[in-house]
Amino acid sequence: MSKRGRGCLVPELPEVETIVRELTPYVVGQTIQAVRVSWSHAVAWPESAEAFCVGLQGRRIDRTGRRAKFALFYLDDGQILVVHLRMSGQLLLSLAGRPAHLRASWEWAGGGGLYFYDQRKFGRLWLVGDLEQATGHLGPEPLDESLTADDWVALFQRRRGRLKPLLLDQRFIAGLGNIYADESLFLAGLHPLRRVETLAPDEVIRLREAVQAVLRQALAQHGTSFDGVFVRPEGEQGRQQEGLRVYQQTGLPCVRCGAPIQRIMVGGRGTHLCLRCQPLSK
DNA sequence: CAAGACTCCTGACGGC
DNA sequence: TGCCGTCAGGAGTCTT
Numbered sequence: 001m002s003k004r005g006r007g008c009l010v011p012e013l014p015e016v017e018t019i020v021r022e023l024t025p026y027v028v029g030q031t032i033q034a035v036r037v038s039w040s041h042a043v044a045w046p047e048s049a050e051a052f053c054v055g056l057q058g059r060r061i062d063r064t065g066r067r068a069k070f071a072l073f074y075l076d077d078g079q080i081l082v083v084h085l086r087m088s089g090q091l092l093l094s095l096a097g098r099p100a101h102l103r104a105s106w107e108w109a110g111g112g113g114l115y116f117y118d119q120r121k122f123g124r125l126w127l128v129g130d131l132e133q134a135t136g137h138l139g140p141e142p143l144d145e146s147l148t149a150d151d152w153v154a155l156f157q158r159r160r161g162r163l164k165p166l167l168l169d170q171r172f173i174a175g176l177g178n179i180y181a182d183e184s185l186f187l188a189g190l191h192p193l194r195r196v197e198t199l200a201p202d203e204v205i206r207l208r209e210a211v212q213a214v215l216r217q218a219l220a221q222h223g224t225s226f227d228g229v230f231v232r233p234e235g236e237q238g239r240q241q242e243g244l245r246v247y248q249q250t251g252l253p254c255v256r257c258g259a260p261i262q263r264i265m266v267g268g269r270g271t272h273l274c275l276r277c278q279p280l281s282k
Numbered sequence: 283c284a285a286g287a288c289t290c291c292t293g294a295c296g297g298c
Numbered sequence: 299t300g301c302c303g304t305c306a307g308g309a310g311t312c313t314t
Contacts, residue, residue: 010307041290069308086308088292101292121291122308161284170309177308267285269307 013175014218068174089123164192
């Protein structure tokens with residue numbers, strides 16, 4: 001059992017999708033009366049936090065959306081509020097009496113508001129007229145139906161190097177993080193260090209199906225270890241790891257073959273795998 | 283183009 | 299008991 005990193009699972013595509021879905025009925029139609037930023041570095045655009053606040057003042061949220069791990073709030077003047085939670089960001093519908101780690105807040109004209117908490121301060125906020133300014137570098141969505149198996153094969157054929165870092169490269173495919181990359185590779189039976197240029201088409205197709213199955217399962221359970229967007233008490237709630245087959249399962253028996261799950265470093269990131277089910281040998 | 287280092291942050295944890 | 303060094307992790311940037 002790994003001793004570090006427990007209980008701090010990072011939001012990835014399924015978690016962001018869940019957050020946006022849960023927030024939507026509470027934020028759409030709301031008019032932003034007051035904006036506060038207490039950690040100005042969280043504002044990635046515009047260049048000043050003041051301009052960010054002024055640009056949001058009096059705006060109404062018309063609809064929401066998601067692009068990869070970015071939460072989107074479309075405003076009545078055509079601008080878009082973009083939020084990336086990174087490591088530890090949270091979007092909550094209540095202050096919950098927690099001044100610590102509150103980095104920004106949007107308060108509604110009719111009372112209540114949306115609150116951005118972020119212990120690690122890696123989360124970022126944008127207010128843009130063109131979504132591309134915040135998300136233009138991103139690759140395709142892994143669940144995009146129009147991205148066919150043939151498209152995946154073609155995408156992979158253009159690349160080489162280690163498999164896992166490629167899955168984490170948001171310019172290549174956007175939305176996967178450390179958890180679902182490990183889970184997807186396990187389900188596909190592929191080693192994280194496998195050279196991309198040695199992948200056969202059927203292996204890429206297997207990987208596509210694994211990525212989509214893992215993301216869809218996480219979406220169905222509303223994200224892994226996700227506590228929701230409502231008032232959360234101080235302490236962490238029981239952060240479940242149900243559904244995880246290898247991530248943070250170091251030393252536990254593989255659910256498929258019983259061999260102990262290993263933890264290695266790949267591209268500087270903790271990586272979990274079953275050496276028997278994910279052999280590196282060609 | 284690949285890949286590693288470095289940066290930004292904080293708090294948990296090991297060692298003593 | 300408490301100080302202190304190490305470390306994790308998403309993603310951008312810089313270097314080799």
